[in-house]
Amino acid sequence: MKTIDYRSDTLTEPTEAMRDAMRDAAVGDDQYGEDPTANQLEELAAQKLSKEAGLFTPSGMMANLAALMTHAQRGDSVILDDQQHIFTSEAGSVSSIAGLLPRLVQSENGVMDPGDVEFVMKNAYPPVTVVCSENTHNMSGGTVITPGELGALAEVVHSCGAKLHLDGARIFNAAVALDIDASEIAAEVDSVMFCLSKGLSAPVGSVLVGDADFISQARKVRKMLGGAMRQAGVLAAAGIVALDDMVDRLEEDHRNARRLAEGIVGLGVFEVDLDTVQTDMVNVDGASRGWSAERMVKELKALGILVNGRPPSRVRMVVNRHHSETDIDETLNRVASLM
Numbered sequence: 001m002k003t004i005d006y007r008s009d010t011l012t013e014p015t016e017a018m019r020d021a022m023r024d025a026a027v028g029d030d031q032y033g034e035d036p037t038a039n040q041l042e043e044l045a046a047q048k049l050s051k052e053a054g055l056f057t058p059s060g061m062m063a064n065l066a067a068l069m070t071h072a073q074r075g076d077s078v079i080l081d082d083q084q085h086i087f088t089s090e091a092g093s094v095s096s097i098a099g100l101l102p103r104l105v106q107s108e109n110g111v112m113d114p115g116d117v118e119f120v121m122k123n124a125y126p127p128v129t130v131v132c133s134e135n136t137h138n139m140s141g142g143t144v145i146t147p148g149e150l151g152a153l154a155e156v157v158h159s160c161g162a163k164l165h166l167d168g169a170r171i172f173n174a175a176v177a178l179d180i181d182a183s184e185i186a187a188e189v190d191s192v193m194f195c196l197s198k199g200l201s202a203p204v205g206s207v208l209v210g211d212a213d214f215i216s217q218a219r220k221v222r223k224m225l226g227g228a229m230r231q232a233g234v235l236a237a238a239g240i241v242a243l244d245d246m247v248d249r250l251e252e253d254h255r256n257a258r259r260l261a262e263g264i265v266g267l268g269v270f271e272v273d274l275d276t277v278q279t280d281m282v283n284v285d286g287a288s289r290g291w292s293a294e295r296m297v298k299e300l301k302a303l304g305i306l307v308n309g310r311p312p313s314r315v316r317m318v319v320n321r322h323h324s325e326t327d328i329d330e331t332l333n334r335v336a337s338l339m
Helices: 016-024 036-048 060-071 114-123 147-159 171-178 182-186 212-224 233-245 250-267 293-302 325-336
Strands: 053-057 077-081 101-105 128-134 163-167 191-195 206-210 281-285 308-310 314-318
Touching: 016 233, 036 053, 036 206, 036 233, 053 060, 053 212, 053 233, 060 128, 060 163, 060 191, 060 206, 060 212, 077 114, 101 114, 114 128, 114 147, 128 147, 147 163, 147 182, 171 182, 171 191, 171 250, 206 212, 250 281, 250 314, 250 325, 293 308, 293 314
Parallel strands: 077 101, 077 128, 128 163, 163 191
Antiparallel strands: 053 206, 191 206, 281 314, 308 314
């Protein structure tokens, strides 16, 4: 029985074009700014998001951390929504390494109310110097935040003298879902991180973009965090292919995620909030059957379907380019057996 793995879009493997580009990449020492392929990737990333400069990092967590440490000083406050990846899934680095005090604001599918953010900013001590948003919003099931919603948040943040950072790990999924340029989503924020190694299928890496002075400072922070690299062009080459060739095809992942979600709803075995199925993720809830997330993971694994648990009663299924319509239909046939 074939295993169908929906645990994450980080499981994507590099394309043949990426492997060819990695083999043939021109390289230098990135520590000295002399790797031509890494420099090309950084310039391309900045261009895609209409920012002045970019910084290639080994991981999205490092890019987020570098952004926070550049925008803020140890002992400052940072506003995050209470389900944001930086707060829930980055090993407490926002406090343990960046030295920042999280101020949590509830969100609706990842969208924080600007009024709630303004209230915290005007009353917090230590003062808030940076606010973070996340697009798409992982814990909400890959939901999309529009440029208008980000613009309203940015207006409040900037009026209070702080910076707005976007954890845009899947910003290109958001752009494809909205049928707009990713630069429109990034227009009002001060910095953006996005991942190359999720749906875009590169093997390693993320890019942080912002204005030139910000990136210059973030480059120093990257070194502090152990992220300075040598012949990074071998990895950056795959990132260039990802940005040139892999963005538009994300629409296929979105279609397959919708097919999966609607199929599960049609079976009547578990519940899915279809309003949240906007990109490549499907959150499946077993509460109506009295199933815990742990039980769902176990039962689905026995059927050759791998998922990640979202306690107390949900699992997350992430569709990527390795899933065909045939895989989706086979998944539904196996889930039907649980009836």
